[in-house]
Amino acid sequence: MAEEDDLDPQPRQPSCPVYAELVEVMERATDKLQLPWRRAQGEIVRGRLDDRFLPEHRPPAQQSLPFLPDLHSEIERAWKKPYSARIHRHQRGNFADVEGIGEYGYVSMPPVEETFANYLVSGRVSTLKAPTLPSKPLKATARLNGRAYTAAGQAGAALHTMAVLQAYQADLLQDLDQGAGLSPEAVAELRRTTDLSLRATKQTAAAIGRSMAAMVATERHLWLNLADIGEKEKSLLLDSPVSPAKLFGTSVEAVVGKFREAKARSAAFKTCIPLRSGPQPRQAGGPGPSWSEDRRQDQRSSVASRAPPPWRSRTQRRRASRKKRDLREVIQHKRCNAQRK
Numbered sequence: 001m002a003e004e005d006d007l008d009p010q011p012r013q014p015s016c017p018v019y020a021e022l023v024e025v026m027e028r029a030t031d032k033l034q035l036p037w038r039r040a041q042g043e044i045v046r047g048r049l050d051d052r053f054l055p056e057h058r059p060p061a062q063q064s065l066p067f068l069p070d071l072h073s074e075i076e077r078a079w080k081k082p083y084s085a086r087i088h089r090h091q092r093g094n095f096a097d098v099e100g101i102g103e104y105g106y107v108s109m110p111p112v113e114e115t116f117a118n119y120l121v122s123g124r125v126s127t128l129k130a131p132t133l134p135s136k137p138l139k140a141t142a143r144l145n146g147r148a149y150t151a152a153g154q155a156g157a158a159l160h161t162m163a164v165l166q167a168y169q170a171d172l173l174q175d176l177d178q179g180a181g182l183s184p185e186a187v188a189e190l191r192r193t194t195d196l197s198l199r200a201t202k203q204t205a206a207a208i209g210r211s212m213a214a215m216v217a218t219e220r221h222l223w224l225n226l227a228d229i230g231e232k233e234k235s236l237l238l239d240s241p242v243s244p245a246k247l248f249g250t251s252v253e254a255v256v257g258k259f260r261e262a263k264a265r266s267a268a269f270k271t272c273i274p275l276r277s278g279p280q281p282r283q284a285g286g287p288g289p290s291w292s293e294d295r296r297q298d299q300r301s302s303v304a305s306r307a308p309p310p311w312r313s314r315t316q317r318r319r320a321s322r323k324k325r326d327l328r329e330v331i332q333h334k335r336c337n338a339q340r341k
Contacts, residue, residue, distance in 0.1 A: 037066040075209035079242035082213030095200040096157035106153035144218040151211035158204040165197040
């Protein structure tokens with residue numbers, strides 16, 4: 001049997017003209033730049049309700065575009081430490097320093113309304129203090145989300161510079177096409193704007209990489225809020241390199257191995273190097289105090305027995321002597337006193 005494509009009397013409708021031209025330009029560009037391009041194309045699934053004889057109105061599946069490793073290296077620079085990566089970097093040529101980026105919301109997350117935030121946090125409207133989130137995990141999540149927004153804003157601001165340069169290049173090429181030819185000054189201007197556009201592209205890629213890293217750190221922080229671990233281990237998991245395969249990469253296995261090693265060492269120390277037992281109170285039905293505690297008690301009693309008697313006043317000594325007398329002696333003493341009188 002013949003294939004279905006051979007049975008179609010009319011050819012399929014062509015895809016978007018702009019996309020078809022893009023594919024043609026990409027073919028020449030990849031050949032010039034010597035880039036690998038597999039041209040992976042999605043498979044078109046035909047159903048029982050699709051046309052058999054009439055031409056298809058659905059555009060054919062698009063094929064993938066080439067991947068540029070140099071651009072990816074700029075993006076993944078911030079993936080090594082996504083939690084501690086700096087968002088604002090001091091650069092000699094900042095292509096994201098565009099006029100009005102603060103007014104249009106490219107710099108930071110829009111601030112929350114104070115009255116509404118205070119009502120959500122405390123249940124009442126208060127304007128005496130600035131609104132803050134009630135817990136530490138929520139504050140950390142908001143901080144990471146703000147970093148991702150700021151980095152994305154830097155990428156959007158750098159796109160303005162790229163768009164101006166590319167529009168300028170298009171106008172220059174149009175003027176050259178309508179003129180007599182290419183002058184050396186025009187060629188130099190085109191090459192200059194192309195290099196500047198490439199630099200702006202690198203800065204845009206770096207900002208996008210920082211935004212993606214902050215988003216990964218935010219997702220990790222949301223999951224780590226369910227675990228009761230120390231701040232040191234949490235920072236290690238948050239700052240582990242970004243892996244496309246797993247959210248935490250290999251850091252989870254590293255932390256688990258660290259705990260296992262510490263537990264094994266502790267068990268080995270207890271077996272080989274026993275600790276000296278400290279003073280413990282005597283428990284009912286349990287073992288008594290240690291030998292060192294018994295010796296300490298004996299020393300205290302020995303010192304107390306050798307110490308001189310405490311000082312007493314004359315009244316205290318008289319009272320003490322009266323308490324020591326026998327009742328017969330007291331009666332005899334009173335009789336003697338009565339006979340003398």
